Amino acid sequence: MATMGLLDYQDSQGTRGVLFEIGVCAGRYFSVLMRSGHRSGDPVIGLDPFLWIDEATVNDRLHANVPGAPYRFINAYSTAYTARTLLDEFDGKLARFISVDGSHEASDVLWDLRLTEEILHPDGFVAVDDFFNPVAIGVNEGVHRFFNNPRALVPFAMFSNKLFLCRPHKLESFKKAIAEYAESDQSEDRPRFFIEHRNRGDKAIEQTLWGTKFYSFG
Ligand SMILES: C[S@@+](CC[C@H](N)C(=O)[O-])C[C@H]1O[C@@H](n2cnc3c(N)ncnc32)[C@H](O)[C@@H]1O
Numbered sequence: 001m002a003t004m005g006l007l008d009y010q011d012s013q014g015t016r017g018v019l020f021e022i023g024v025c026a027g028r029y030f031s032v033l034m035r036s037g038h039r040s041g042d043p044v045i046g047l048d049p050f051l052w053i054d055e056a057t058v059n060d061r062l063h064a065n066v067p068g069a070p071y072r073f074i075n076a077y078s079t080a081y082t083a084r085t086l087l088d089e090f091d092g093k094l095a096r097f098i099s100v101d102g103s104h105e106a107s108d109v110l111w112d113l114r115l116t117e118e119i120l121h122p123d124g125f126v127a128v129d130d131f132f133n134p135v136a137i138g139v140n141e142g143v144h145r146f147f148n149n150p151r152a153l154v155p156f157a158m159f160s161n162k163l164f165l166c167r168p169h170k171l172e173s174f175k176k177a178i179a180e181y182a183e184s185d186q187s188e189d190r191p192r193f194f195i196e197h198r199n200r201g202d203k204a205i206e207q208t209l210w211g212t213k214f215y216s217f218g
Pocket residue numbers: 022023024025026027028029030047048049050051052053076077078079101102103104108
């Protein structure tokens with residue numbers, strides 16, 4: 001729901017670009033990208049070697065559950081791509097949203113984040129899944145290795161297992177957008193917790209990572 005809120009915010013700003021996921025699996029999160037692409041007309045592209053569920057089965061499920069929403073799969077490992085060859089696949093368009101949820105090996109996560117940094121639209125954002133997952137700890141190592149050097153990305157929110165990133169100049173805009181989403185969705189625990197603690201003046205909702213203050217939803 002938070003991702004949908006952020007994508008809707010992006011739509012309201014008129015940001016156009018590819019919606020891209022590394023690691024589609026059965027397409028659960030991918031269907032959120034499809035919803036947004038169906039509305040905006042932006043290309044929706046998933047990259048996955050389909051190690052766990054075969055591509056035909058995923059296609060059948062998506063056609064049944066999100067009928068009529070266009071998308072495209074690239075059946076490959078992300079490590080087979082550079083930023084240049086990915087942009088060729090995107091017809092030169094930058095990505096306005098990237099979900100990083102492929103391999104959990106630290107070196108692959110580092111690779112995926114380097115790709116992401118190069119192909120993200122200036123007003124785009126990124127969701128890195130499993131940042132806090134103890135049984136996918138390579139993601140945590142890969143992200144820390146990435147931020148060990150100066151980067152053109154900063155964290156703006158942490159929400160359950162997902163770490164959200166954007167370009168430094170968009171930090172305050174995306175923090176405001178996710179806080180507005182939280183205000184609008186008080187039926188869910190995390191947004192309710194965030195707003196309650198913010199209204200109480202609890203400084204714990206704003207944490208610092210790699211020198212950037214971001215919103216933590218727990
Ligand atoms: C955790 S699942 C993705 C879950 C999906 N994003 C969701 O939320 O429903 C991980 C997927 O990454 C794929 N994968 C593994 N290594 C990969 C790589 N190097 N590049 C791209 N995808 C990869 C696997 O085939 C698997 O489908």
